[in-house]
Amino acid sequence: MLIAERDGEIVGGALAFRAGGAVKLEVIALAPEARRSGIGRQLIERIEDEAMRVGARQLYLGGATAENRGLYWRLGFSERRSLMQKAIQRHRRAPD
Secondary structure, eight states, X not given: OEEEEETTEEEEEEEEEEETTXXXXXEEEEOGGGTTTTHHHHHHHHHHHHHHXXXXXXXXXXXXOTTTHHHHHHXXXXXXXXXXXXXXXXXXXXXX
């Protein structure tokens, strides 16, 4: 679970868990004033880094809406029905 703060206030968060050789992004939520500020991207990139660290090969989520699909596409996700998925790229260096 990740929490995003701005000026001491929680403005977003994400919850993900490992599912076999993948990591499922269960939920990502942002306060309306935090949208389109890069916080969602940062949360997803941190989850991807952690997924890489634990050896996951794929990151996926369900329930993408028309409003947020663009973000997922820009981050390299592809869509298959209602499932958004992304292969983990090994060239990114995971944080220590």
